[in-house]
Amino acid sequence: xxxxxxxxxxxxxxxxxxxxxxxxxxxxxxARHEDRVKQLQEKFKKEQEQQQQEIERAIESKLKExxxxxKKGFMDEADNLKEEINKLNNEKKHLHGGNIFKDYVMPFxxxxxxxxxxxxxxxSMIKSxxxxxxx
Numbered sequence: 001x002x003x004x005x006x007x008x009x010x011x012x013x014x015x016x017x018x019x020x021x022x023x024x025x026x027x028x029x030x031a032r033h034e035d036r037v038k039q040l041q042e043k044f045k046k047e048q049e050q051q052q053q054e055i056e057r058a059i060e061s062k063l064k065e066x067x068x069x070x071k072k073g074f075m076d077e078a079d080n081l082k083e084e085i086n087k088l089n090n091e092k093k094h095l096h097g098g099n100i101f102k103d104y105v106m107p108f109x110x111x112x113x114x115x116x117x118x119x120x121x122x123x124s125m126i127k128s129x130x131x132x133x134x135x
Contacts, residue, residue: 015131048095055092059085 066081 012131052092052095055088055095059088059092062088 062081062085066078066085069075069078069081
């Protein structure tokens with residue numbers, strides 16, 4: 001009868017409100033997560049830049065040292081320094097690629113972003129499917 005319809009309407013209203021609430025929660029959670037990722041990225045970038053500057057300083061001082069050795073005729077020492085400078089340059093290139101974040105941190109974070117909404121989505125999907133079947 002009429003009361004049943006009213007009850008059902010009330011129930012579906014509540015369900016709808018619940019769904020909207022959980023969607024809003026999901027959005028908030030996702031935004032918070034993306035924010036964390038962004039902060040991590042920025043922190044990482046800063047650290048990378050600092051590392052690069054340190055490497056550049058090291059290269060500069062080794063180049064000066066190498067020059068001195070060459071002037072004094074210390075060929076072996078100059079060669080060793082050249083190797084070290086090459087190593088540092090490679091390190092710098094590697095750093096500049098900035099792949100560490102992409103390779104290590106992002107794969108770890110992204111699945112989290114993907115997973116959270118999916119779990120919640122599945123729950124609400126199952127609910128709405130069940131609701132659809134009752135009709």
